[in-house]
Amino acid sequence: MKTPKEPMKKPRNLKSAPDTKSKIIRAVGKVLAKQGMREIGINHIAQVAGVDKVLIYRYFGGLAGLLKAYSDSGEFWPTREELLAGITFDGTQAITHAFFEQQLRNFSAAIQKRALTQEILRWELIEQNAMTRALAETRERQTLELIAGYQDMLGGADIAAITAVLSAGLIYLTLRSKSVDTLNGINLKDEQGWKRIEDAACLLLRGIPLKAQP
Amino acid sequence: MKTPKEPMKKPRNLKSAPDTKSKIIRAVGKVLAKQGMREIGINHIAQVAGVDKVLIYRYFGGLAGLLKAYSDSGEFWPTREELLAGITFDGTQAITHAFFEQQLRNFSAAIQKRALTQEILRWELIEQNAMTRALAETRERQTLELIAGYQDMLGGADIAAITAVLSAGLIYLTLRSKSVDTLNGINLKDEQGWKRIEDAACLLLRGIPLKAQP
């Protein structure tokens, strides 16, 4: 038996629902970045947001709705511009291996700096929910758009599969780097080790046959 | 208030500790394979094993000890023989790209058929515990041994990094295939899609410079 508190100690701010909703959504990001998916739960989010959990049910219908709302709220994947940074390509030159190599290095850097994205990628491996599904779809669409333009610049190689293998490799090594220091004797926690990895990926890239220049 | 049961309904089998221990350890594998790491807990394991959870504390000291015991109990990683299956190599021939390609395909198949290993790999991305640490160490040692012999057969390429990238790619795509149907437009749930992936990886492999034959 608990002794009831004096009700209404804090006067609520009326008409503050949008503010409250945003506090809740931001709390999802906070928890995800700091503790990872394991700590995502109604009670914990409510506590971090400084909000009563009942409001999560009222405003988002529950955890699933909240996650969906969260996934609609931010930039979780490298943009096309980010991937093409440092590349001058006007569409008229012949495509070179260096063109792909730069994108690969940009991709690697982009993934590594997004701690939140890494958490979401981890989550996607464990379970499906409204959020992971929505994000995966968006990503799939963006990637397909990007690589569609490259297919006929190659000498018949399967650009989708090549991209899949290499980006998967970089993603996995990035995710793994949080929980382990070295893999195959490579230090995943310093720049030197990552240079080895990216260099290796670029070397592999050289196996792709490009279309002969016209 | 619960009504106390008649004590000792089931007569216990005396001297059955080894049997009980084994039941508990097997339960870890069962739960891991069927429900994944999320369901690994003292209560659940005890229930699946059909055993009182107190015995887990007594015999293994808790969850950590149990996981360590489990990790010592099985084959979770492809053996050297499995990787080299279908390859005839007596150490005297010059090494070829086909040699590496076959190993890559063997590795891909080996990972894909080990549902339990996949769960453990997922787990390693989420947390560290006695079990994941022990398994990762064993794996690291085996891999280093295997590739050490290859380094000087190559024309100066970083075999450790290349292996890391490609196997990481295959692992990630395998793990991802449980929760998603297509990635980059590739169907991860049928053989055709996996043929595209393995072919792409083999194509990449062709970028590695081999040592000129003497």
Added chain:
DNA sequence: TTGACATGTCACTAATAGGTGACATGGTGC
């Protein structure tokens, strides 16, 4: 035979999870 020990059963605690019902309060439209 007796006593120590290994094995196993059960009841219990404390913490935390997800989820719901009741209610106070203040702004808004009538």
Added chain:
DNA sequence: GCACCATGTCACCTATTAGTGACATGTCAA
């Protein structure tokens, strides 16, 4: 002024979690 409704607070529920203490019973050694 009055009734409605959005906002917010709180107390409660049931399930499940990890972990511990108490005790019954069969086996084995002395």
